[in-house]
Amino acid sequence: MKISLFPEKCIACGLCQTYSDLFDYHDDGIVKFTTDDSLTKDVPECDAKIISAVKNCPTKALTIL
Numbered sequence: 001m002k003i004s005l006f007p008e009k010c011i012a013c014g015l016c017q018t019y020s021d022l023f024d025y026h027d028d029g030i031v032k033f034t035t036d037d038s039l040t041k042d043v044p045e046c047d048a049k050i051i052s053a054v055k056n057c058p059t060k061a062l063t064i065l
Contacts, residue, residue: 002065003050004040005031009061016062019053023062031061040065 012029024034
């Protein structure tokens, strides 16, 4: 599965990181991936924690492609 980030939609609420350690934040609180600053990442397995993070994002700043 592929996860995409839309930082312009992020309101820095912190929910995604509470669901999955795939997500982290820049100094201003805007979402990023823990390992790098890319906006799209291939995730080999369908992880329930990642899916919960995406589904619970209040601004839809995360998507599964």
